[in-house]
Amino acid sequence: MIWQFSWLLLAATVQAASLSLQSPRFTISASDATQLRSDTLSLTKKPEPLTLGATDTLKLTFQITESDEGKGVQPHQTFLRFYDKESGEEGIQPIRVTPGGKAKFELNMMRPLTSIPPTTHNPLEVSLILGSFVHAPAQYDLFDLYIPASHTPAEHPDEASFHVLPAIKHTFRPEQKSPPQFISAVFAAAVLSPWLVLIGLWSKIDVRVPNLFSLSIMPFTALLGAFEVLLVWYWVDLKLGQVLLYGGILAIPTVFAGKQALYATGEWRAGRK
Structure with a gap:
């Protein structure tokens, strides 16, 4: 019994807190302010479809x-919904309402709203x-509206990036032909000839390195x-x-070994050893 009474009380509260419309009225006027059509809207039956020129x-x-x-009252949210039943496109336009609940909306086709969806010859259901936190939400079907068909929107600069691109076909250059082996041999000999000349000249010179493997010179040579x-x-x-790390580590003993090698070489040249 208490459960049923709670449901009845809740239903009564919702019913008492519902919203309604008073004096809904539309007016269609031409660009020279001539009134073309004006009437009061019924909340139970739609009027004849409204038609707007350009x-x-x-x-x-x-x-x-x-x-x-x-x-x-002033609801927390008030919207006009423009819906194209054929295409499924819709647009939502917020409406400003005063604290006393009064609201007005104006649609000038010379400066159409961006919230109007793309249109064709089909009417828009308005x-x-x-919506309110303290009242039950409400929706009222006002009228059907015919407006001029919208123009095809300009193509976005990045539109092509969102379409399937043709398959990429790779084109390779033909394989480069190698020169004859004789030409390769001639140029290889030209590159190696300076080394042959250098080795021949070294053979004519008496090169002496008597102390290369001594204990004073060998560490420096090994580090090099x-x-x-x-x-x-x-x-x-x-x-x-x-390389920089290992080279820095090698540089420390190389400096001391080089100093020792120079000192020993100076002693040998002076004839002290």
Whole structure:
């Protein structure tokens, strides 16, 4: 019994808090302010479809009230919905309502609203949507509206990027022909000939390195060889940061070994050893 009474109380509260429209009226006028059509809207039956020309203006006025007291109220949200039943396109236009519940809307076809969906020869179903935290939501079907067909929108500069592109066909240059082996051999000999000349000249010179493998010179020579190995390793695998690190480590003993080698060479030349 208590449960049924709670439901009845809730239903009564919702009924008392519902919203209604008072004096909804539309007016269609031409560009020279001549009134073409004007009438009061019925909330139970749609009027004959409204038609706007390219220069006509539609004005809609109404007041939102509480259904039981008739007091003007301001809903939290008020929208006009333009819906094309054939295409499924729709547009939503917010409406400003005063604290007393009065509202007006104007649609000038010379400056159409961006909320109007793309139109063809089909009418737009215009309805009013009311939303509130303290009242039950409401929706009223007002009228059907014919307006001039919209122009095809200009193509966006990036429109082509969103379509399927043709398959990419790779074109490769023909394989480069190698020169005759005789020409390759001639140029290879020309590249190696300076080394042959250098080796021949070295054979004519008496090169003496008597102390190359002494204990004073050998460490410096080995460290120089380590630098050469490091460069080859860098060319094969190492990165620049690793080369700088390893080279810095090798540089420390190389400096001392080089100093010792120079000192020993000076002693030998002076005939002290």
